[in-house]
Amino acid sequence: MATVTALQYYGRKDVRLEQVPSLPCGPDEVRLQIAYCGICGSDIHEYLGGPIFPPKAGEKHPWTGHQLPVTLGHEMSGTIVEVGSGVSDPKLQVGARVAVNPAWTDRHYGLEPCTACELGMSNICKRYASYGLSAAGGGLATEIVVKHLSCIPLPDSVSLKVGALMEPLAVAWHCIRTSGFQKGQTALILGAGPIGLAILMLLRVWGAKTVVISEPTASRKRMANDFGADLVVDPTRFTAPKNGPDPVVIATQGAVHADGVDVAFDATGIQTTLDTAIAAVRPGGTVFNVAIHEKPLMINLNDLTLSERRLMGGICYTQDDFRDLLQALQKGGIPAEKLITSVVDLDDVVEKGLLELIRNKAAHVKILITPNRVRSVRL
Ligand SMILES: [Zn+2]
Structure with a gap:
Protein backbone atom coordinates (compact mmCIF):
# COMPACT_ATOMS: atom_id res chain seq x y z
CA MET A 1 0.00 0.00 0.00
CA ALA A 2 1.32 3.42 -0.95
CA THR A 3 1.83 5.68 2.02
CA VAL A 4 2.38 9.39 2.63
CA THR A 5 4.56 10.94 5.33
CA ALA A 6 2.35 13.46 7.10
CA LEU A 7 2.34 15.64 10.21
CA GLN A 8 -0.76 14.41 11.99
CA TYR A 9 -2.52 16.59 14.55
CA TYR A 10 -4.20 14.59 17.33
CA GLY A 11 -4.90 17.48 19.68
CA ARG A 12 -3.18 20.02 21.90
CA LYS A 13 0.61 19.47 21.99
CA ASP A 14 0.16 16.13 20.23
CA VAL A 15 1.49 16.09 16.68
CA ARG A 16 3.13 13.05 15.10
CA LEU A 17 5.03 12.58 11.86
CA GLU A 18 3.49 9.35 10.60
CA GLN A 19 3.05 7.17 7.56
CA VAL A 20 -0.59 7.35 6.49
CA PRO A 21 -2.36 5.65 3.57
CA SER A 22 -2.22 7.51 0.27
CA LEU A 23 -5.77 8.68 -0.58
CA PRO A 24 -7.37 7.77 -3.91
CA CYS A 25 -7.56 10.57 -6.50
CA GLY A 26 -11.28 11.10 -7.26
CA PRO A 27 -12.63 12.13 -10.68
CA ASP A 28 -12.73 15.82 -9.69
CA GLU A 29 -9.37 15.81 -7.90
CA VAL A 30 -5.65 15.98 -8.56
CA ARG A 31 -2.74 14.54 -6.60
CA LEU A 32 0.10 16.92 -5.79
CA GLN A 33 3.62 16.26 -4.72
CA ILE A 34 4.06 19.03 -2.15
CA ALA A 35 6.90 21.42 -2.97
CA TYR A 36 6.59 23.84 -0.04
CA CYS A 37 4.20 24.37 2.82
CA GLY A 38 4.28 27.29 5.25
CA ILE A 39 3.55 27.06 8.95
CA CYS A 40 0.82 29.51 9.96
CA GLY A 41 0.16 31.25 13.25
CA SER A 42 -3.08 29.31 13.39
CA ASP A 43 -1.11 26.02 13.26
CA ILE A 44 0.70 27.26 16.37
CA HIS A 45 -2.63 28.13 18.03
CA GLU A 46 -3.89 24.61 17.24
CA TYR A 47 -0.72 23.10 18.68
CA LEU A 48 -0.78 25.17 21.87
CA GLY A 49 -4.50 25.40 22.54
CA GLY A 50 -6.55 23.55 19.91
CA PRO A 51 -8.45 22.01 18.42
CA ILE A 52 -9.98 25.30 17.28
CA PHE A 53 -10.72 24.66 13.60
CA PRO A 54 -10.28 20.86 13.47
CA PRO A 55 -13.14 18.76 14.85
CA LYS A 56 -12.93 17.95 18.56
CA ALA A 57 -11.89 14.45 19.67
CA GLY A 58 -14.66 11.98 18.91
CA GLU A 59 -16.55 14.45 16.70
CA LYS A 60 -16.80 14.83 12.94
CA HIS A 61 -16.61 18.09 10.99
CA PRO A 62 -20.27 18.95 10.19
CA TRP A 63 -19.66 19.33 6.46
CA THR A 64 -16.55 17.38 5.43
CA GLY A 65 -17.15 14.60 7.97
CA HIS A 66 -13.43 14.64 8.71
CA GLN A 67 -12.19 13.74 12.19
CA LEU A 68 -8.94 13.70 14.16
CA PRO A 69 -6.16 13.20 13.38
CA VAL A 70 -5.91 15.84 10.65
CA THR A 71 -2.81 16.47 8.55
CA LEU A 72 -1.66 20.03 9.27
CA GLY A 73 -0.56 22.60 6.67
CA HIS A 74 -2.77 24.88 4.55
CA GLU A 75 -0.19 27.16 2.84
CA MET A 76 1.06 24.92 0.06
CA SER A 77 2.33 24.62 -3.47
CA GLY A 78 3.18 21.53 -5.43
CA THR A 79 3.46 19.68 -8.72
CA ILE A 80 0.60 17.64 -10.14
CA VAL A 81 1.46 13.92 -10.30
CA GLU A 82 -2.01 12.50 -11.04
CA VAL A 83 -5.14 13.98 -12.62
CA GLY A 84 -8.67 12.70 -11.88
CA SER A 85 -10.65 11.23 -14.79
CA GLY A 86 -13.17 14.10 -14.83
CA VAL A 87 -10.69 16.99 -14.79
CA SER A 88 -10.59 18.68 -18.20
CA ASP A 89 -8.77 21.95 -17.40
CA PRO A 90 -5.77 21.98 -19.80
CA LYS A 91 -3.71 23.86 -17.21
CA LEU A 92 -4.06 20.98 -14.74
CA GLN A 93 -1.88 18.30 -16.27
CA VAL A 94 0.80 16.06 -14.80
CA GLY A 95 3.87 18.19 -14.19
CA ALA A 96 1.93 21.47 -13.75
CA ARG A 97 2.99 23.66 -10.82
CA VAL A 98 0.16 24.96 -8.68
CA ALA A 99 -0.62 26.82 -5.48
CA VAL A 100 -3.59 25.67 -3.43
CA ASN A 101 -6.51 27.71 -2.15
CA PRO A 102 -7.22 25.41 0.83
CA ALA A 103 -10.75 26.69 1.52
CA TRP A 104 -13.75 24.42 1.05
CA THR A 105 -16.95 26.21 0.03
CA ASP A 106 -20.30 25.08 -1.37
CA ARG A 107 -18.73 24.44 -4.80
CA HIS A 108 -16.41 21.85 -3.29
CA TYR A 109 -19.36 19.86 -1.98
CA GLY A 110 -21.33 20.33 -5.19
CA LEU A 111 -24.07 22.16 -3.25
CA GLU A 112 -26.12 25.25 -4.07
CA PRO A 113 -24.43 28.46 -2.86
CA CYS A 114 -25.32 29.72 0.61
CA THR A 115 -26.17 33.39 1.18
CA ALA A 116 -22.52 34.37 1.73
CA CYS A 117 -21.33 32.55 -1.40
CA GLU A 118 -24.13 34.08 -3.46
CA LEU A 119 -22.94 37.52 -2.33
CA GLY A 120 -19.39 36.72 -3.49
CA MET A 121 -18.23 36.24 0.10
CA SER A 122 -17.25 32.59 -0.16
CA ASN A 123 -14.58 33.22 2.50
CA ILE A 124 -17.39 33.18 5.06
CA CYS A 125 -19.31 30.29 3.46
CA LYS A 126 -21.42 28.57 6.10
CA ARG A 127 -19.92 25.24 5.03
CA TYR A 128 -16.35 26.58 5.26
CA ALA A 129 -13.63 24.03 5.88
CA SER A 130 -9.95 23.91 4.99
CA TYR A 131 -7.37 21.41 3.93
CA GLY A 132 -4.83 21.15 6.71
CA LEU A 133 -7.43 21.79 9.43
CA SER A 134 -10.84 20.29 8.77
CA ALA A 135 -10.76 18.43 5.43
CA ALA A 136 -8.81 15.31 4.45
CA GLY A 137 -5.14 16.00 3.70
CA GLY A 138 -2.75 18.84 4.46
CA GLY A 139 0.40 20.40 3.12
CA LEU A 140 2.77 19.23 5.83
CA ALA A 141 3.02 15.93 4.01
CA THR A 142 4.79 14.46 1.01
CA GLU A 143 1.59 14.59 -1.06
CA ILE A 144 -2.03 15.66 -0.98
CA VAL A 145 -5.14 14.98 -3.04
CA VAL A 146 -7.16 18.19 -3.61
CA LYS A 147 -10.21 19.22 -5.59
CA HIS A 148 -9.21 20.58 -8.99
CA LEU A 149 -11.18 23.73 -8.01
CA SER A 150 -8.61 24.35 -5.27
CA CYS A 151 -5.65 24.61 -7.66
CA ILE A 152 -4.17 27.91 -8.80
CA PRO A 153 -1.88 27.13 -11.78
CA LEU A 154 1.38 29.07 -11.48
CA PRO A 155 2.90 30.89 -14.46
CA ASP A 156 6.64 30.38 -15.07
CA SER A 157 7.42 33.73 -13.46
CA VAL A 158 6.01 32.67 -10.07
CA SER A 159 8.13 30.18 -8.11
CA LEU A 160 6.84 27.27 -6.05
CA LYS A 161 8.17 29.05 -2.96
CA VAL A 162 6.07 32.10 -3.74
CA GLY A 163 3.20 29.73 -4.55
CA ALA A 164 3.31 28.53 -0.94
CA LEU A 165 3.19 32.15 0.24
CA MET A 166 0.04 32.89 -1.75
CA GLU A 167 -2.32 31.81 1.04
CA PRO A 168 -1.01 34.26 3.67
CA LEU A 169 -0.60 36.94 0.98
CA GLY A 314 -12.06 40.41 7.55
CA ILE A 315 -11.03 36.79 7.34
CA CYS A 316 -9.45 34.52 4.74
CA TYR A 317 -9.90 35.11 1.00
CA THR A 318 -11.96 34.28 -2.03
CA GLN A 319 -10.91 32.74 -5.33
CA ASP A 320 -10.95 36.30 -6.77
CA ASP A 321 -8.36 37.39 -4.18
CA PHE A 322 -6.07 34.55 -5.29
CA ARG A 323 -6.61 35.49 -8.96
CA ASP A 324 -5.87 39.18 -8.45
CA LEU A 325 -2.91 38.45 -6.19
CA LEU A 326 -1.44 36.10 -8.80
CA GLN A 327 -1.77 38.82 -11.44
CA ALA A 328 0.08 41.23 -9.15
CA LEU A 329 2.81 38.64 -8.46
CA GLN A 330 3.18 38.03 -12.19
CA LYS A 331 3.72 41.71 -12.85
CA GLY A 332 6.71 41.58 -10.50
CA GLY A 333 7.75 44.10 -7.90
CA ILE A 334 6.48 42.13 -4.90
CA PRO A 335 9.52 40.83 -2.98
CA ALA A 336 7.44 37.96 -1.56
CA GLU A 337 10.41 35.63 -0.90
CA LYS A 338 11.61 38.13 1.69
CA LEU A 339 8.87 36.73 3.93
CA ILE A 340 10.73 33.39 4.13
CA THR A 341 13.06 33.24 7.12
CA SER A 342 13.81 29.51 7.08
CA VAL A 343 13.33 26.43 4.86
CA VAL A 344 13.16 23.12 6.71
CA ASP A 345 12.83 19.40 5.84
CA LEU A 346 9.62 17.59 6.80
CA ASP A 347 11.61 15.38 9.20
CA ASP A 348 12.46 18.52 11.19
CA VAL A 349 8.97 20.08 11.05
CA VAL A 350 8.30 19.86 14.80
CA GLU A 351 11.68 20.93 16.17
CA LYS A 352 12.76 23.45 13.51
CA GLY A 353 9.24 24.44 12.47
CA LEU A 354 6.46 24.48 15.07
CA LEU A 355 8.65 24.66 18.18
CA GLU A 356 11.08 27.12 16.59
CA LEU A 357 8.15 29.47 15.88
CA ILE A 358 7.07 29.21 19.52
CA ARG A 359 10.53 29.66 21.07
CA ASN A 360 11.94 32.17 18.63
CA LYS A 361 8.85 33.88 17.24
CA ALA A 362 10.28 37.35 16.69
CA ALA A 363 13.12 36.02 14.50
CA HIS A 364 10.72 34.59 11.94
CA VAL A 365 8.13 35.66 9.45
CA LYS A 366 7.47 32.50 7.46
CA ILE A 367 9.04 29.06 7.84
CA LEU A 368 8.54 26.85 4.80
CA ILE A 369 8.70 23.05 4.94
CA THR A 370 10.04 21.12 1.93
CA PRO A 371 8.58 17.61 2.24
CA ASN A 372 10.22 16.30 -0.93
CA ARG A 373 13.65 17.89 -0.95
CA VAL A 374 15.41 14.55 -1.49
CA ARG A 375 12.55 12.57 -2.93
CA SER A 376 11.93 12.04 -6.62
CA VAL A 377 8.60 12.79 -8.25
CA ARG A 378 6.14 10.00 -7.65
CA LEU A 379 4.44 9.09 -10.93
ZN1 LIG B 1 -21.39 29.04 0.95
Whole structure:
Protein backbone atom coordinates (compact mmCIF):
# COMPACT_ATOMS: atom_id res chain seq x y z
CA MET A 1 0.00 0.00 0.00
CA ALA A 2 1.32 3.42 -0.95
CA THR A 3 1.83 5.68 2.02
CA VAL A 4 2.38 9.39 2.63
CA THR A 5 4.56 10.94 5.33
CA ALA A 6 2.35 13.46 7.10
CA LEU A 7 2.34 15.64 10.21
CA GLN A 8 -0.76 14.41 11.99
CA TYR A 9 -2.52 16.59 14.55
CA TYR A 10 -4.20 14.59 17.33
CA GLY A 11 -4.90 17.48 19.68
CA ARG A 12 -3.18 20.02 21.90
CA LYS A 13 0.61 19.47 21.99
CA ASP A 14 0.16 16.13 20.23
CA VAL A 15 1.49 16.09 16.68
CA ARG A 16 3.13 13.05 15.10
CA LEU A 17 5.03 12.58 11.86
CA GLU A 18 3.49 9.35 10.60
CA GLN A 19 3.05 7.17 7.56
CA VAL A 20 -0.59 7.35 6.49
CA PRO A 21 -2.36 5.65 3.57
CA SER A 22 -2.22 7.51 0.27
CA LEU A 23 -5.77 8.68 -0.58
CA PRO A 24 -7.37 7.77 -3.91
CA CYS A 25 -7.56 10.57 -6.50
CA GLY A 26 -11.28 11.10 -7.26
CA PRO A 27 -12.63 12.13 -10.68
CA ASP A 28 -12.73 15.82 -9.69
CA GLU A 29 -9.37 15.81 -7.90
CA VAL A 30 -5.65 15.98 -8.56
CA ARG A 31 -2.74 14.54 -6.60
CA LEU A 32 0.10 16.92 -5.79
CA GLN A 33 3.62 16.26 -4.72
CA ILE A 34 4.06 19.03 -2.15
CA ALA A 35 6.90 21.42 -2.97
CA TYR A 36 6.59 23.84 -0.04
CA CYS A 37 4.20 24.37 2.82
CA GLY A 38 4.28 27.29 5.25
CA ILE A 39 3.55 27.06 8.95
CA CYS A 40 0.82 29.51 9.96
CA GLY A 41 0.16 31.25 13.25
CA SER A 42 -3.08 29.31 13.39
CA ASP A 43 -1.11 26.02 13.26
CA ILE A 44 0.70 27.26 16.37
CA HIS A 45 -2.63 28.13 18.03
CA GLU A 46 -3.89 24.61 17.24
CA TYR A 47 -0.72 23.10 18.68
CA LEU A 48 -0.78 25.17 21.87
CA GLY A 49 -4.50 25.40 22.54
CA GLY A 50 -6.55 23.55 19.91
CA PRO A 51 -8.45 22.01 18.42
CA ILE A 52 -9.98 25.30 17.28
CA PHE A 53 -10.72 24.66 13.60
CA PRO A 54 -10.28 20.86 13.47
CA PRO A 55 -13.14 18.76 14.85
CA LYS A 56 -12.93 17.95 18.56
CA ALA A 57 -11.89 14.45 19.67
CA GLY A 58 -14.66 11.98 18.91
CA GLU A 59 -16.55 14.45 16.70
CA LYS A 60 -16.80 14.83 12.94
CA HIS A 61 -16.61 18.09 10.99
CA PRO A 62 -20.27 18.95 10.19
CA TRP A 63 -19.66 19.33 6.46
CA THR A 64 -16.55 17.38 5.43
CA GLY A 65 -17.15 14.60 7.97
CA HIS A 66 -13.43 14.64 8.71
CA GLN A 67 -12.19 13.74 12.19
CA LEU A 68 -8.94 13.70 14.16
CA PRO A 69 -6.16 13.20 13.38
CA VAL A 70 -5.91 15.84 10.65
CA THR A 71 -2.81 16.47 8.55
CA LEU A 72 -1.66 20.03 9.27
CA GLY A 73 -0.56 22.60 6.67
CA HIS A 74 -2.77 24.88 4.55
CA GLU A 75 -0.19 27.16 2.84
CA MET A 76 1.06 24.92 0.06
CA SER A 77 2.33 24.62 -3.47
CA GLY A 78 3.18 21.53 -5.43
CA THR A 79 3.46 19.68 -8.72
CA ILE A 80 0.60 17.64 -10.14
CA VAL A 81 1.46 13.92 -10.30
CA GLU A 82 -2.01 12.50 -11.04
CA VAL A 83 -5.14 13.98 -12.62
CA GLY A 84 -8.67 12.70 -11.88
CA SER A 85 -10.65 11.23 -14.79
CA GLY A 86 -13.17 14.10 -14.83
CA VAL A 87 -10.69 16.99 -14.79
CA SER A 88 -10.59 18.68 -18.20
CA ASP A 89 -8.77 21.95 -17.40
CA PRO A 90 -5.77 21.98 -19.80
CA LYS A 91 -3.71 23.86 -17.21
CA LEU A 92 -4.06 20.98 -14.74
CA GLN A 93 -1.88 18.30 -16.27
CA VAL A 94 0.80 16.06 -14.80
CA GLY A 95 3.87 18.19 -14.19
CA ALA A 96 1.93 21.47 -13.75
CA ARG A 97 2.99 23.66 -10.82
CA VAL A 98 0.16 24.96 -8.68
CA ALA A 99 -0.62 26.82 -5.48
CA VAL A 100 -3.59 25.67 -3.43
CA ASN A 101 -6.51 27.71 -2.15
CA PRO A 102 -7.22 25.41 0.83
CA ALA A 103 -10.75 26.69 1.52
CA TRP A 104 -13.75 24.42 1.05
CA THR A 105 -16.95 26.21 0.03
CA ASP A 106 -20.30 25.08 -1.37
CA ARG A 107 -18.73 24.44 -4.80
CA HIS A 108 -16.41 21.85 -3.29
CA TYR A 109 -19.36 19.86 -1.98
CA GLY A 110 -21.33 20.33 -5.19
CA LEU A 111 -24.07 22.16 -3.25
CA GLU A 112 -26.12 25.25 -4.07
CA PRO A 113 -24.43 28.46 -2.86
CA CYS A 114 -25.32 29.72 0.61
CA THR A 115 -26.17 33.39 1.18
CA ALA A 116 -22.52 34.37 1.73
CA CYS A 117 -21.33 32.55 -1.40
CA GLU A 118 -24.13 34.08 -3.46
CA LEU A 119 -22.94 37.52 -2.33
CA GLY A 120 -19.39 36.72 -3.49
CA MET A 121 -18.23 36.24 0.10
CA SER A 122 -17.25 32.59 -0.16
CA ASN A 123 -14.58 33.22 2.50
CA ILE A 124 -17.39 33.18 5.06
CA CYS A 125 -19.31 30.29 3.46
CA LYS A 126 -21.42 28.57 6.10
CA ARG A 127 -19.92 25.24 5.03
CA TYR A 128 -16.35 26.58 5.26
CA ALA A 129 -13.63 24.03 5.88
CA SER A 130 -9.95 23.91 4.99
CA TYR A 131 -7.37 21.41 3.93
CA GLY A 132 -4.83 21.15 6.71
CA LEU A 133 -7.43 21.79 9.43
CA SER A 134 -10.84 20.29 8.77
CA ALA A 135 -10.76 18.43 5.43
CA ALA A 136 -8.81 15.31 4.45
CA GLY A 137 -5.14 16.00 3.70
CA GLY A 138 -2.75 18.84 4.46
CA GLY A 139 0.40 20.40 3.12
CA LEU A 140 2.77 19.23 5.83
CA ALA A 141 3.02 15.93 4.01
CA THR A 142 4.79 14.46 1.01
CA GLU A 143 1.59 14.59 -1.06
CA ILE A 144 -2.03 15.66 -0.98
CA VAL A 145 -5.14 14.98 -3.04
CA VAL A 146 -7.16 18.19 -3.61
CA LYS A 147 -10.21 19.22 -5.59
CA HIS A 148 -9.21 20.58 -8.99
CA LEU A 149 -11.18 23.73 -8.01
CA SER A 150 -8.61 24.35 -5.27
CA CYS A 151 -5.65 24.61 -7.66
CA ILE A 152 -4.17 27.91 -8.80
CA PRO A 153 -1.88 27.13 -11.78
CA LEU A 154 1.38 29.07 -11.48
CA PRO A 155 2.90 30.89 -14.46
CA ASP A 156 6.64 30.38 -15.07
CA SER A 157 7.42 33.73 -13.46
CA VAL A 158 6.01 32.67 -10.07
CA SER A 159 8.13 30.18 -8.11
CA LEU A 160 6.84 27.27 -6.05
CA LYS A 161 8.17 29.05 -2.96
CA VAL A 162 6.07 32.10 -3.74
CA GLY A 163 3.20 29.73 -4.55
CA ALA A 164 3.31 28.53 -0.94
CA LEU A 165 3.19 32.15 0.24
CA MET A 166 0.04 32.89 -1.75
CA GLU A 167 -2.32 31.81 1.04
CA PRO A 168 -1.01 34.26 3.67
CA LEU A 169 -0.60 36.94 0.98
CA ALA A 170 -4.21 36.33 -0.09
CA VAL A 171 -5.32 37.03 3.49
CA ALA A 172 -3.53 40.40 3.32
CA TRP A 173 -4.88 41.09 -0.18
CA HIS A 174 -8.43 40.37 1.00
CA CYS A 175 -8.10 42.73 3.97
CA ILE A 176 -6.82 45.58 1.80
CA ARG A 177 -9.52 45.03 -0.84
CA THR A 178 -12.44 44.79 1.56
CA SER A 179 -11.21 47.76 3.62
CA GLY A 180 -11.94 49.90 0.57
CA PHE A 181 -8.35 51.15 0.42
CA GLN A 182 -7.69 53.32 -2.63
CA LYS A 183 -4.54 54.24 -4.52
CA GLY A 184 -2.87 57.33 -3.03
CA GLN A 185 -4.29 56.77 0.46
CA THR A 186 -2.43 56.37 3.73
CA ALA A 187 -2.36 53.54 6.23
CA LEU A 188 -1.25 52.55 9.70
CA ILE A 189 -0.50 48.89 10.47
CA LEU A 190 -0.47 47.72 14.08
CA GLY A 191 1.94 44.80 14.37
CA ALA A 192 4.75 43.64 12.06
CA GLY A 193 4.03 39.91 12.30
CA PRO A 194 3.54 37.79 9.15
CA ILE A 195 0.18 39.34 8.24
CA GLY A 196 1.18 42.89 9.15
CA LEU A 197 4.28 42.59 6.98
CA ALA A 198 2.29 41.02 4.14
CA ILE A 199 -0.19 43.93 4.29
CA LEU A 200 2.73 46.36 4.23
CA MET A 201 4.24 44.65 1.18
CA LEU A 202 0.95 44.58 -0.72
CA LEU A 203 -0.09 48.14 0.19
CA ARG A 204 2.86 49.20 -1.96
CA VAL A 205 1.26 47.38 -4.92
CA TRP A 206 -2.03 49.11 -4.13
CA GLY A 207 -0.27 52.45 -4.50
CA ALA A 208 -0.27 53.55 -0.87
CA LYS A 209 1.07 57.06 -0.39
CA THR A 210 2.36 56.61 3.15
CA VAL A 211 2.45 53.51 5.37
CA VAL A 212 3.28 53.74 9.07
CA ILE A 213 3.76 50.56 11.09
CA SER A 214 3.79 50.11 14.85
CA GLU A 215 5.92 47.32 16.32
CA PRO A 216 7.82 46.94 19.60
CA THR A 217 10.17 44.03 18.71
CA ALA A 218 13.63 45.00 17.41
CA SER A 219 13.93 42.25 14.77
CA ARG A 220 10.45 42.96 13.42
CA LYS A 221 11.08 46.70 13.39
CA ARG A 222 14.07 45.99 11.16
CA MET A 223 11.91 43.83 8.90
CA ALA A 224 9.26 46.54 8.67
CA ASN A 225 11.92 49.01 7.54
CA ASP A 226 13.27 46.47 5.09
CA PHE A 227 9.77 45.84 3.70
CA GLY A 228 9.34 49.48 2.79
CA ALA A 229 7.53 51.15 5.68
CA ASP A 230 7.74 54.95 5.54
CA LEU A 231 7.88 55.10 9.31
CA VAL A 232 8.29 52.42 12.00
CA VAL A 233 7.10 53.43 15.46
CA ASP A 234 7.77 51.68 18.74
CA PRO A 235 4.47 51.81 20.68
CA THR A 236 6.29 51.32 24.00
CA ARG A 237 8.37 54.47 23.58
CA PHE A 238 6.32 56.98 25.51
CA THR A 239 7.94 60.37 25.44
CA ALA A 240 5.46 61.84 27.86
CA PRO A 241 4.85 60.47 31.35
CA LYS A 242 2.92 57.20 31.50
CA ASN A 243 -0.66 57.59 30.32
CA GLY A 244 0.54 60.50 28.17
CA PRO A 245 -0.41 60.81 24.52
CA ASP A 246 -0.20 57.65 22.39
CA PRO A 247 3.23 57.78 20.65
CA VAL A 248 1.92 55.91 17.63
CA VAL A 249 -0.92 58.38 17.11
CA ILE A 250 1.42 61.35 17.52
CA ALA A 251 4.00 59.91 15.13
CA THR A 252 1.35 58.91 12.59
CA GLN A 253 -0.21 62.36 12.62
CA GLY A 254 3.24 63.86 12.14
CA ALA A 255 4.12 61.59 9.21
CA VAL A 256 0.75 61.58 7.46
CA HIS A 257 -1.75 64.26 8.43
CA ALA A 258 -2.91 65.89 11.65
CA ASP A 259 -6.37 64.36 11.09
CA GLY A 260 -5.03 60.79 10.78
CA VAL A 261 -4.71 58.00 8.23
CA ASP A 262 -7.33 56.70 5.80
CA VAL A 263 -7.16 53.09 7.03
CA ALA A 264 -5.66 51.45 10.13
CA PHE A 265 -5.10 47.68 10.02
CA ASP A 266 -4.98 46.06 13.45
CA ALA A 267 -2.92 42.89 13.05
CA THR A 268 -2.28 42.53 16.78
CA GLY A 269 -5.69 42.58 18.40
CA ILE A 270 -5.13 43.80 21.93
CA GLN A 271 -6.90 46.67 23.71
CA THR A 272 -4.08 49.16 23.17
CA THR A 273 -3.75 48.46 19.45
CA LEU A 274 -7.51 48.83 18.94
CA ASP A 275 -7.45 52.12 20.89
CA THR A 276 -4.51 53.34 18.80
CA ALA A 277 -6.15 52.28 15.54
CA ILE A 278 -9.34 54.19 16.31
CA ALA A 279 -7.47 57.30 17.49
CA ALA A 280 -5.17 57.32 14.45
CA VAL A 281 -7.88 57.12 11.78
CA ARG A 282 -9.21 60.29 10.15
CA PRO A 283 -12.89 61.28 10.27
CA GLY A 284 -14.75 58.90 7.98
CA GLY A 285 -11.75 56.56 7.87
CA THR A 286 -11.68 52.81 8.44
CA VAL A 287 -10.38 50.69 11.29
CA PHE A 288 -9.86 47.19 9.94
CA ASN A 289 -9.42 44.29 12.35
CA VAL A 290 -7.31 41.43 11.03
CA ALA A 291 -6.60 39.77 14.39
CA ILE A 292 -8.44 36.93 16.12
CA HIS A 293 -9.31 37.83 19.70
CA GLU A 294 -9.15 35.55 22.71
CA LYS A 295 -11.40 37.83 24.77
CA PRO A 296 -13.74 40.80 24.20
CA LEU A 297 -12.29 44.32 24.12
CA MET A 298 -13.78 47.63 25.26
CA ILE A 299 -14.86 50.20 22.74
CA ASN A 300 -16.53 53.61 23.11
CA LEU A 301 -18.87 53.79 20.15
CA ASN A 302 -18.85 57.59 20.35
CA ASP A 303 -15.32 57.38 18.96
CA LEU A 304 -16.87 55.90 15.82
CA THR A 305 -20.22 57.67 15.75
CA LEU A 306 -19.06 61.24 16.31
CA SER A 307 -16.46 61.06 13.52
CA GLU A 308 -18.24 58.50 11.33
CA ARG A 309 -15.28 56.16 11.44
CA ARG A 310 -15.98 52.64 10.27
CA LEU A 311 -14.89 49.54 12.21
CA MET A 312 -14.80 46.30 10.29
CA GLY A 313 -13.00 43.00 10.10
CA GLY A 314 -12.06 40.41 7.55
CA ILE A 315 -11.03 36.79 7.34
CA CYS A 316 -9.45 34.52 4.74
CA TYR A 317 -9.90 35.11 1.00
CA THR A 318 -11.96 34.28 -2.03
CA GLN A 319 -10.91 32.74 -5.33
CA ASP A 320 -10.95 36.30 -6.77
CA ASP A 321 -8.36 37.39 -4.18
CA PHE A 322 -6.07 34.55 -5.29
CA ARG A 323 -6.61 35.49 -8.96
CA ASP A 324 -5.87 39.18 -8.45
CA LEU A 325 -2.91 38.45 -6.19
CA LEU A 326 -1.44 36.10 -8.80
CA GLN A 327 -1.77 38.82 -11.44
CA ALA A 328 0.08 41.23 -9.15
CA LEU A 329 2.81 38.64 -8.46
CA GLN A 330 3.18 38.03 -12.19
CA LYS A 331 3.72 41.71 -12.85
CA GLY A 332 6.71 41.58 -10.50
CA GLY A 333 7.75 44.10 -7.90
CA ILE A 334 6.48 42.13 -4.90
CA PRO A 335 9.52 40.83 -2.98
CA ALA A 336 7.44 37.96 -1.56
CA GLU A 337 10.41 35.63 -0.90
CA LYS A 338 11.61 38.13 1.69
CA LEU A 339 8.87 36.73 3.93
CA ILE A 340 10.73 33.39 4.13
CA THR A 341 13.06 33.24 7.12
CA SER A 342 13.81 29.51 7.08
CA VAL A 343 13.33 26.43 4.86
CA VAL A 344 13.16 23.12 6.71
CA ASP A 345 12.83 19.40 5.84
CA LEU A 346 9.62 17.59 6.80
CA ASP A 347 11.61 15.38 9.20
CA ASP A 348 12.46 18.52 11.19
CA VAL A 349 8.97 20.08 11.05
CA VAL A 350 8.30 19.86 14.80
CA GLU A 351 11.68 20.93 16.17
CA LYS A 352 12.76 23.45 13.51
CA GLY A 353 9.24 24.44 12.47
CA LEU A 354 6.46 24.48 15.07
CA LEU A 355 8.65 24.66 18.18
CA GLU A 356 11.08 27.12 16.59
CA LEU A 357 8.15 29.47 15.88
CA ILE A 358 7.07 29.21 19.52
CA ARG A 359 10.53 29.66 21.07
CA ASN A 360 11.94 32.17 18.63
CA LYS A 361 8.85 33.88 17.24
CA ALA A 362 10.28 37.35 16.69
CA ALA A 363 13.12 36.02 14.50
CA HIS A 364 10.72 34.59 11.94
CA VAL A 365 8.13 35.66 9.45
CA LYS A 366 7.47 32.50 7.46
CA ILE A 367 9.04 29.06 7.84
CA LEU A 368 8.54 26.85 4.80
CA ILE A 369 8.70 23.05 4.94
CA THR A 370 10.04 21.12 1.93
CA PRO A 371 8.58 17.61 2.24
CA ASN A 372 10.22 16.30 -0.93
CA ARG A 373 13.65 17.89 -0.95
CA VAL A 374 15.41 14.55 -1.49
CA ARG A 375 12.55 12.57 -2.93
CA SER A 376 11.93 12.04 -6.62
CA VAL A 377 8.60 12.79 -8.25
CA ARG A 378 6.14 10.00 -7.65
CA LEU A 379 4.44 9.09 -10.93
ZN1 LIG B 1 -21.39 29.04 0.95
